[in-house]
Amino acid sequence: MATSVCSALGIDQENSVGKLIAVEEHHSSNGNFVLNCLIAEQVHKEGSVCLVALHNSFGHYHNVGTKLGYNLHQLQEKGCVESIEVLKLLNESLNAEHENRVGNVLFGDEENTMRNLFHLIKGKTEKLLQKRKLVSLVIDDLSNLLSLGISVKEVLSFLQYCRTLLESQPGLSLVVLTHIAEGDDEQQLLNAGLCHVADVIVTVCGLKTGQSSDVSGSMKVTHRRLDQPMIAHEWNKQNLYHFKLLDRQVKVFAPGTATCLI
């Protein structure tokens, strides 16, 4: 079910511990399936997941997860999955600010907002690492922080701090999704900043010529093997795939080989 995406990304062969996987979602496509497949892979390997949900609610991930074969609510009860639902935090913070009481996490000084969020994440990942060796921190999606009015500088600082967790907490791997729309300079800057430091970059975009019932979009996977010598043809190796989103699985295939065309 999720295995075809994971083998395309190459993470079933390589160890993703201590690495940052960046998912770049272009405007007319949805890169959420990559995150769901990575969560499925992590659950399959019996690791834990810390999900920072900025774009959707936790229930959404649970629903998609049941179709891919895992139950997030159950895993949360067992303590294998922690989540930070920023949409709920927004609600609480807004109420707290109106009533002038403590609990306002998100609507203060920009730096404090990011700092609070970072400390929340740090606490949850430390808690998960006590139980399981492999933890995956999944952030969906980083560019929503820009919608909160936070500047690119603060979001990049937040990203840098999350990267420091990769070193201070062994067994952690990081998956970050950002959205890019043409003409939005802040998103472009944020995405460029993310892609420069990522180990694997997955670019999900729609087809250039329009919509198709056989192919949902294209996915380009770039492996930046920074720890290995840069041999000419291996450096920045890019693989292009087309994918089709179905009800219970995602089919990934080489361009031009969709099942209806063969």
Added chain:
Amino acid sequence: MKTGLRNSSEDHVHFHDCFTDHRGWIDSQEKENIRSDVHTKGNSILSVLQTSPVTSTNDCIIIIDSLTPLIYNIGFTRCYRELHSLLVKSTNGLTVSQVICLIHEDTLPDVHVALPQLCHLATTTVKIGSHTQSSRGNPTASIIHKKQGGKILRQVEYYSIDADNRLKSEILTLVTPTVAGVNEDENQLPEDLTTFKLSLGQQEKEARSQLVLPYLRINSEKGGKVFYQPDAADDWDEEDPDDDLDI
């Protein structure tokens, strides 16, 4: 990065960690106080150098692995001034002979303003680009070096890194597509087109120059004159047809 530099002797290379807690978020949480002066911790190159343990006062080379976080944290103007002051005066007894900075162009805010200024400050600019047709699959580097006398050296090289992390580079020579006979005189007939002999031998050229064309008369008189030769069917009448007019 430390694992990448395998052969360097550790006495000569000091690593300053400006990555881990650059805004003091981790420290401040442990102390449970949020002070405004925590922001300035390790945020400028000068402050980092001031706190560094200096063992020798020889000329040192400063290498900054990415200028973008610095520009974001302290602003471009302050970053520019600090880079300039590093080169001009000594800090903490340390004289800086060279500063090497890495800039990721697409991550810089206001790159069309910042990048030319940084290039102006630099004596040597190395611009890394992706492979071109002539670089055999290797990435290219265009180098511009401004000498002290005012002369500018420009060179384009392509490079590769081997398994031992050693850099190999060669000057890029543009591969021009070779087309035989492009510079030949275009007035000449293309002789390879048919098996017929289209060229002229020497005798044939002489005969051509001596040939008088039958209907060509050389007009040595001034003014125009009409040459008319009547056919057999023509009725040539010398009289003037308008003679009987009474004007």
